[in-house]
Amino acid sequence: MLASSSSVLWYTMRATGIVSLVLLSATMVLGILTAGRAKSRSWPAFAQADLHKRVSLLAMVFLAFHVLTAVIDTYVSVGWTSAIVPFASPYRPLWTGLGTVAVDLMLAVAVSSALRQRISARTWRGIHWLAYGSWPVAMAHSLGIGTDASKLWMDGIAALCTSAVVGALAWRIVGHKRARERAAQVGAITRAVPVRGDAPTAPALGRRPDRSGSAPSPSGATRPQREPSATRLLEKDRP
Amino acid sequence: MSARQRVAIRVRVDPIACDAYSYCAELLPERVTLDEWGYPIVDGTPVPAELVELATRAATDCPRRAVLLERVVVGR
Amino acid sequence: MTCTTMELTERLLSRPSGAVARSDLAGHVAIHGALSLPKRDDRSWSDGVLRAVAESGLLGRGGAGFPSAIKWDAARRGARRPLLVVNAMEGEPASAKDRVLLSYSPHLVLDGADVAAAVIGASEVVICVADDSGPTAASVDAAIAERTRAGRSRRRFSVARPPGRYVSGEESALIAWLNTRQALPTLRIDKSVALTVGRRPTLVHNAETLSHVALIARHGAAWFRQAGTFEAPGTTLVTVTGAVRSPGVVEIALGTPVADILVRAGADAQLSGVLMGGYGGAWLDPAHLATPYAPGPLADVGATQGVGIIVALPTSSCGIAETARIARYMAGESAGQCGPCVFGLPAIADDLELLWAGRADADLLPRIHHRADTVEGRGACRHPDGVVRLVRSAMALFADDVRAHAAGRPCPGHAAPSVMPFPATPAIRGSGS
Numbered sequence: 001m002l003a004s005s006s007s008v009l010w011y012t013m014r015a016t017g018i019v020s021l022v023l024l025s026a027t028m029v030l031g032i033l034t035a036g037r038a039k040s041r042s043w044p045a046f047a048q049a050d051l052h053k054r055v056s057l058l059a060m061v062f063l064a065f066h067v068l069t070a071v072i073d074t075y076v077s078v079g080w081t082s083a084i085v086p087f088a089s090p091y092r093p094l095w096t097g098l099g100t101v102a103v104d105l106m107l108a109v110a111v112s113s114a115l116r117q118r119i120s121a122r123t124w125r126g127i128h129w130l131a132y133g134s135w136p137v138a139m140a141h142s143l144g145i146g147t148d149a150s151k152l153w154m155d156g157i158a159a160l161c162t163s164a165v166v167g168a169l170a171w172r173i174v175g176h177k178r179a180r181e182r183a184a185q186v187g188a189i190t191r192a193v194p195v196r197g198d199a200p201t202a203p204a205l206g207r208r209p210d211r212s213g214s215a216p217s218p219s220g221a222t223r224p225q226r227e228p229s230a231t232r233l234l235e236k237d238r239p
Numbered sequence: 240m241s242a243r244q245r246v247a248i249r250v251r252v253d254p255i256a257c258d259a260y261s262y263c264a265e266l267l268p269e270r271v272t273l274d275e276w277g278y279p280i281v282d283g284t285p286v287p288a289e290l291v292e293l294a295t296r297a298a299t300d301c302p303r304r305a306v307l308l309e310r311v312v313v314g315r
Numbered sequence: 316m317t318c319t320t321m322e323l324t325e326r327l328l329s330r331p332s333g334a335v336a337r338s339d340l341a342g343h344v345a346i347h348g349a350l351s352l353p354k355r356d357d358r359s360w361s362d363g364v365l366r367a368v369a370e371s372g373l374l375g376r377g378g379a380g381f382p383s384a385i386k387w388d389a390a391r392r393g394a395r396r397p398l399l400v401v402n403a404m405e406g407e408p409a410s411a412k413d414r415v416l417l418s419y420s421p422h423l424v425l426d427g428a429d430v431a432a433a434v435i436g437a438s439e440v441v442i443c444v445a446d447d448s449g450p451t452a453a454s455v456d457a458a459i460a461e462r463t464r465a466g467r468s469r470r471r472f473s474v475a476r477p478p479g480r481y482v483s484g485e486e487s488a489l490i491a492w493l494n495t496r497q498a499l500p501t502l503r504i505d506k507s508v509a510l511t512v513g514r515r516p517t518l519v520h521n522a523e524t525l526s527h528v529a530l531i532a533r534h535g536a537a538w539f540r541q542a543g544t545f546e547a548p549g550t551t552l553v554t555v556t557g558a559v560r561s562p563g564v565v566e567i568a569l570g571t572p573v574a575d576i577l578v579r580a581g582a583d584a585q586l587s588g589v590l591m592g593g594y595g596g597a598w599l600d601p602a603h604l605a606t607p608y609a610p611g612p613l614a615d616v617g618a619t620q621g622v623g624i625i626v627a628l629p630t631s632s633c634g635i636a637e638t639a640r641i642a643r644y645m646a647g648e649s650a651g652q653c654g655p656c657v658f659g660l661p662a663i664a665d666d667l668e669l670l671w672a673g674r675a676d677a678d679l680l681p682r683i684h685h686r687a688d689t690v691e692g693r694g695a696c697r698h699p700d701g702v703v704r705l706v707r708s709a710m711a712l713f714a715d716d717v718r719a720h721a722a723g724r725p726c727p728g729h730a731a732p733s734v735m736p737f738p739a740t741p742a743i744r745g746s747g748s
Binding site (some may be wrong): 251254255265274275277307309 | 502658693
């Protein structure tokens with residue numbers, strides 16, 4: 001069969017799609033490891049973080065080609081709008097739409113990271129959490145779109161990616177629990193301790209329910225009023 | 240500023256923002272070591288020219304933006 | 316000229332003979348005389364008062380000992396009307412001077428605040444009283460109400476109640492609370508940049524400092540300097556507790572020998588040591604009790620004035636036990652923002668408790684010193700530094716006991732009850748055990 005330009009586009013679209021799925025999975029694994037502070041002498045944390053950023057960029061490049069070829073290719077009609085607007089594609093709206101959702105989420109993460117120095121840390125972190133949503137959506141799109149689904153090698157790739165991401169998540173959750181237990185043993189600290197690998201939870205200091213400036217607020221049943229002793233002190237002091 | 244003086248940078252850490260990621264200690268061990276709990280101990284001597292790039296990278300790569308580079312005047 | 320005789324020291328706490336009662340406005344005027352402030356911004360009056368405060372050499376009484384006139388000069392220069400904050404938080408458990416001052420002579424503090432506000436051009440004054448000091452706040456509220464009724468001041472006075480924790484009285488933490496309702500110290504790289512509440516530059520003054528201002532405004536700098544020393548003029552309030560027959564708040568002239576203060580409070584003849592300054596202060600060797608009570612001489616013997624805390628430790632108590640209790644308390648009072656403080660202080664407290672119990676391992680002593688060196692200077696505020704100073708002074712002063720405890724032979728006093736006041740919080744572990 002002659003390789004028409006249309007089928008070149010078609011095959012490029014599928015290939016770049018699969019590669020970006022693999023790269024996205026790798027990005028997820030690296031991101032989870034970075035956040036979970038996995039490091040060793042030969043695998044320093046800054047290098048992991050760096051690799052995570054670079055692999056994500058590579059994934060975006062392949063993703064761009066994937067979207068571009070999908071839109072240009074006339075074999076199936078996808079349309080330019082559905083590159084960004086989900087579920088607007090005439091061709092398999094649900095599964096293509098999921099792909100669009102994944103693209104939207106990844107775009108948000110990418111843009112926020114590009115503007116990282118200019119936005120607040122909390123905003124950046126909130127948007128970055130969307131990445132956790134983009135991966136399963138991308139995986140669903142890959143499997144559901146049906147083009148190469150249920151072919152053994154595709155299933156194999158999907159299984160590998162999934163086990164890598166799920167494995168990394170499991171490692172992170174277990175490690176996180178252990179770190180919390182360790183922190184609870186550290187001294188008699190009444191407020192949440194910044195646990196490594198976790199966003200520091202705000203200390204309880206100052207977080208009193210009373211938000212007015214002047215109403216007396218109870219600071220806890222255990223704190224005794226200190227006034228009476230002060231009075232006694234002064235009276236005892238007088239000759 | 241006399242002819243002998245120049246502006247150098249030195250590394251400082253915002254201890255409130257710091258969350259013990261330790262990238263700074265990995266990138267710039269000449270100026271940053273870690274205490275037993277993983278938090279940075281910073282040597283405040285000015286950074287020599289050949290390490291400025293690494294120091295800058297430590298500041299931009301820090302996930303909490305806790306590494307600060309301060310300009311100091313060095314020399315007579 | 317220095318005058319350290321006790322007769323000159325009844326200034327802030329002066330009363331008609333015998334009466335220990337709260338001064339209302341009329342009583343206050345009867346004791347100290349009236350104070351009239353200009354009806355509108357009067358530059359020459361402000362300059363005059365500023366000059367008087369500068370010449371008086373008044374140093375802040377909130378622990379830092381900074382010259383007050385310099386703070387005022389900086390606050391006046393901003394474009395916006397500044398805010399004056401009166402710091403009456405008194406987070407140190409062993410201090411009662413600000414509570415006593417505000418409970419008994421609130422008008423003296425409010426006069427001083429009015430004067431300072433007039434000089435720096437502030438239209439609003441906020442008095443910060445800890446949320447667990449109800450009677451103190453009530454006294455201030457009543458005083459403000461009296462003054463409002465009497466048409467005393469053009470400025471707006473209000474009372475704020477931040478949470479009564481140890482660090483919430485720290486200057487940047489107090490400002491942070493006024494801004495965000497979270498009393499967390501902030502990192503201040505450049506201390507000459509003014510703290511702001513909203514956009515207003517803010518001046519924070521300890522309550523006692525302002526009460527001295529109120530008297531300087533009435534009687535002048537020369538009068539103020541009649542007591543005290545040249546470097547540390549005037550009188551100051553100290554809280555004397557521990558092994559003393561008459562614990563309480565005393566007003567003394569700076570430069571008075573520490574021994575005189577203790578004698579007046581009826582201290583035991585023999586003491587193991589004296590805690591000076593606060594829980595972030597230092598232990599004073601009983602051999603140095605002749606030291607004049609003033610910042611310079613105290614620093615020379617490794618002690619500090621701090622917020623005027625003096626706790627006499629009897630020979631029946633164990634200095635290591637008390638230091639361990641203080642370290643545990645201070646660890647629990649960390650704001651929880653900086654790793655070295657959050658992890659380092661409990662670790663030091665752990666080691667001190669082991670030492671107290673006589674269960675030291677071979678590395679314990681070098682470990683305490685190493686951790687102290689590691690933690691020092693690496694927090695955003697001076698909280699860990701205070702603990703380090705106290706622990707180092709304890710290791711030095713109680714060296715003989717340290718050796719005995721480390722060898723597994725704790726001194727007899729280690730089971731004695733504590734003479735240190737601690738608010739009852741769930742964080743305390745090991746106190747009394």
